[in-house]
Amino acid sequence: MAAPEGLFVLEGRPTAQLIADQLREQIVQGAFRPGQQINESAVAGQFRTSRGPLREALQRLCQEGLLVSHRNRGVFVTELSTADVKEIYAVREAVELAASTTLMDAGQDLIRDTCRVLKDIIRDMAKHVAVSDWQAIARLDMQFHTSFVAGTGNTRLIRIYETLAAETRMCILSLEVAYPRLDVLVQEHQNLLDLLEAEDRKGLQQAVKRHLQKAVEDLTVTRQDNGISA
Amino acid sequence: MAAPEGLFVLEGRPTAQLIADQLREQIVQGAFRPGQQINESAVAGQFRTSRGPLREALQRLCQEGLLVSHRNRGVFVTELSTADVKEIYAVREAVELAASTTLMDAGQDLIRDTCRVLKDIIRDMAKHVAVSDWQAIARLDMQFHTSFVAGTGNTRLIRIYETLAAETRMCILSLEVAYPRLDVLVQEHQNLLDLLEAEDRKGLQQAVKRHLQKAVEDLTVTRQDNGISA
DNA sequence: ACATCGCCTATTGTTGACAATCTACACTCT
DNA sequence: AGAGTGTAGATTGTCAACAATAGGCGATGT
Numbered sequence: 112m113a114a115p116e117g118l119f120v121l122e123g124r125p126t127a128q129l130i131a132d133q134l135r136e137q138i139v140q141g142a143f144r145p146g147q148q149i150n151e152s153a154v155a156g157q158f159r160t161s162r163g164p165l166r167e168a169l170q171r172l173c174q175e176g177l178l179v180s181h182r183n184r185g186v187f188v189t190e191l192s193t194a195d196v197k198e199i200y201a202v203r204e205a206v207e208l209a210a211s212t213t214l215m216d217a218g219q220d221l222i223r224d225t226c227r228v229l230k231d232i233i234r235d236m237a238k239h240v241a242v243s244d245w246q247a248i249a250r251l252d253m254q255f256h257t258s259f260v261a262g263t264g265n266t267r268l269i270r271i272y273e274t275l276a277a278e279t280r281m282c283i284l285s286l287e288v289a290y291p292r293l294d295v296l297v298q299e300h301q302n303l304l305d306l307l308e309a310e311d312r313k314g315l316q317q318a319v320k321r322h323l324q325k326a327v328e329d330l331t332v333t334r335q336d337n338g339i340s341a
Numbered sequence: 342m343a344a345p346e347g348l349f350v351l352e353g354r355p356t357a358q359l360i361a362d363q364l365r366e367q368i369v370q371g372a373f374r375p376g377q378q379i380n381e382s383a384v385a386g387q388f389r390t391s392r393g394p395l396r397e398a399l400q401r402l403c404q405e406g407l408l409v410s411h412r413n414r415g416v417f418v419t420e421l422s423t424a425d426v427k428e429i430y431a432v433r434e435a436v437e438l439a440a441s442t443t444l445m446d447a448g449q450d451l452i453r454d455t456c457r458v459l460k461d462i463i464r465d466m467a468k469h470v471a472v473s474d475w476q477a478i479a480r481l482d483m484q485f486h487t488s489f490v491a492g493t494g495n496t497r498l499i500r501i502y503e504t505l506a507a508e509t510r511m512c513i514l515s516l517e518v519a520y521p522r523l524d525v526l527v528q529e530h531q532n533l534l535d536l537l538e539a540e541d542r543k544g545l546q547q548a549v550k551r552h553l554q555k556a557v558e559d560l561t562v563t564r565q566d567n568g569i570s571a
Numbered sequence: 572a573c574a575t576c577g578c579c580t581a582t583t584g585t586t587g588a589c590a591a592t593c594t595a596c597a598c599t600c601t
Numbered sequence: 602a603g604a605g606t607g608t609a610g611a612t613t614g615t616c617a618a619c620a621a622t623a624g625g626c627g628a629t630g631t
Contacts, residue, residue, distance in 0.1 A: 125410045126584075127400055151613070161586050162613090163393060170357055170400045176497070180355045183592050185613060198497050201443065205498070209435030267406070267428050268435070271501055278497075356614075381583070391616050392583090413622050415583060576629080584621075591614070599606080 127167035130158055134168055138177055138188060139280040140246065145190040149178065175274045177281060191278070191285040193331045199278050200327045206260060206272050207319045213263040215312045222307060225262030229255060229304050237297050248290060249280055255300055259307075282330055292329075299325075357397035360388055364398055368407055368418060369510040370476065375420040379408065405504045407511060421508070421515040423561045429508050430557045436490060436502050437549045443493040445542050455492030456538050459485060463534060467527050478520060479510055485530055489537075512560055522559075529555075 134154070143149065155165040169186050172178045178186045191199075214222055232255045239247040253276040260272040283290075290296065299322055306315040364384070373379065385395040399416050402408045408416045421429075444452055462485045469477040483506040490502040513520075520526065529552055536545040 123412050125403075125412050128410075148612090163396075163585060166393075166614090167397055167400045170397045171404050173355075174401050174404055176500075180358075182353050182355050183613060184594090198495050201439070201495055202497050202501070205435055205439030209431070209438075213431065265428050265431055267432050267505075270406075271432070275497075378582090380581095393615060396584090413583060414624090572631105574629105574631085577627095579626085580624095582621105582623085584619105586619075587617100589614105589616080591612105593612080594610090596609085597607090599604105601602105601604085 126160075126164050127171065130160065130164060130168035131171040133158070135172060135175070135177060135277055138172070139277050139284070141284045143188045145188050145281070145285045147188050149186045149188070151185070176278055189281065189285075191282055193286075195278075196282050196286070196327060196330050199275060199282065200323050203256070203272070203275050203279070204320060204323050206268060206275065207256065207323070208316055210260045210263050210265075210268065210272075211307075211312070211315050211319060213265065214307070215310060215315075217263070219310075221262060221264070222310065225259065226304060226308050228258045228262075229300075229307070232258060233297060233300050233304060236300065240293055240297055243293070245290060248293075248296070249283055252290075252296070252300075253279060259303075286330055288330055356390075356394050357401065360390065360394060360398035361401040363388070365402060365405070365407060365507055368402070369507050369514070371514045373418045375418050375511075375515045377418050378414075379416045379418070381415070406508055419511065419515075421512055423516075425508075426512050426516070426557060426560050429505060429512065430553050433486070433502070433505050433509070434550060434553050436498060436505065437486065437553070438546055440490045440493045440495075440498065440502075441537075441542070441545050441549060443495065444537065445540060445545075447493070449540075451492060451494070452537060452540065455489065456534060458488045458492075459530075459534050459537070462488060463527060463530050466530065470523055470527055473523070475520060478523075478526070479513055482520075482526070482530075483509060489533075516560055 137143065149169065151162045151165055151169075155162045158165065169178060169180070173180045173186060177189055179189050180186045214225065232251055236248060236251045236255070239251065257269070257272055257276050261269050263269075303315065303318055303322065306318055367373065379399065381392045381395055381399075385392045388395065399408060399410075403410045403416060407419055409419050410416045444455065462481055466478060466481045466485070469481065487499070487502055487506050491499050493499075533545065533548055533552065536548055
């Protein structure tokens with residue numbers, strides 16, 4: 112049962128998915144400006160492939176909400192408004208609260224394993240905070256939350272959250288806002304970890320709500336309006 | 342501000358999305374058997390189009406989880422196991438509970454509007470129950486829940502739930518289980534509606550949990566094991 | 572009789588070319 | 602001068618042909 116069927120299918124994943132993964136990473140890192148059009152030929156060339164596979168990858172990213180497609184005009188990098196930020200964080204709250212409940216009901220073993228992973232992420236985060244590496248901090252921030260949700264083992268919940276994580280990273284790009292309160296960032300995540308380890312159900316849920324609500328405030332106050340996503 | 346830019350872009354939506362929508366409907370209605378391979382050329386011909394646009398549509402449905410893709414072998418209709426059913430319903434619970442909270446916080450107007458929509462759906466449902474039209478009942482069942490979530494106005498939450506709705510309808514197909522307890526079905530939904538209208542926060546959340554938990558039991562007891570989704 | 576090897580067909584993955592559409596710019600007319 | 606129109610360029614949408622891979626089937630040898 113160690114490797115029932117996945118014993119090295121060498122690049123067994125579909126090409127479009129591989130391209131989508133790489134392109135997604137480029138987008139959330141700001142390689143394309145919000146609102147910018149994606150030139151199919153140019154990007155296809157960049158990936159050393161043809162327009163066919165690339166267009167398939169674009170479909171995926173459109174569905175994830177990172178890109179928007181206008182018929183006969185092409186696909187563009189999504190511009191996120193403050194309304195979008197609120198939506199995204201509302202869904203994140205829903206997913207994380209559900210994950211909290213599931214984890215608490217799942218038993219100590221799952222919680223222990225999850226805590227171990229989260230602990231390492233916080234350690235990395237502290238290191239990058241020391242040198243103010245924003246890009247890495249944003250990545251680790253979302254990795255923390257994604258790992259938290261991943262602890263449930265619910266593949267669908269994880270998929271949903273990964274999409275939300277990508278959108279969240281776009282928020283930071285789109286709204287051109289830096290991480291405020293660098294020092295409390297590590298502290299807040301440590302607090303979440305502690306509450307999980309202590310199996311403090313109510314406390315964890317409250318902490319998650321506050322953590323996300325604060326983030327929304329940080330993202331919305333800096334720029335009160337940033338266009339309408341319609 | 343009535344129609345700033347969307348004043349009739351006649352079929353403004355991308356082709357791949359249109360094909361995906363139609364194909365999704367066919368799949369959830371059982372036009373393809375679970376595990377069956379989708380022949381690209383054949384289906385493309387059916388839609389009077391080429392393989393290119395069809396493949397783009399397939400990418401979407403793969404990401405939604407209705408299809409699974411194996412490199413160099415093609416895409417197949419997903420076979421859902423009981424583990425998948427539990428996952429799907431866990432996420433549904435998370436979304437619906439979040440929707441409940443949002444609606445309750447949103448104020449009476451939103452609740453009133455939502456209730457009106459739900460009332461009509463229940464009426465339709467009762468009609469189709471009278472003649473035992475399973476296909477229509479399944480559709481209306483999911484339409485009820487989707488409309489409930491739609492009441493929040495959170496487009497991302499709605500998108501997520503629409504995907505879950507499609508997967509749920511596949512559960513019924515994949516597990517080849519009929520709706521049990523036809524009579525209580527209308528009654529349960531009416532109960533949810535009443536609790537929403539009464540703004541009984543706690544009561545609604547409890548009712549949602551029970552409603553979904555019952556559904557899981559109905560879907561899992563009939564067939565205790567139905568393959569492994571890996 | 573069974574296992575193994577090699578071919579063969581069907582289907583997917585990819586590519587390049589062609590057609591349709593939109594945007595931008597220059598030109599003309601009032 | 603300003604508004605409207607026509608044209609040109611670029612980009613997307615679509616298609617059909619080519620290449621590559623996987624699984625099935627029969628032949629062959631032990």
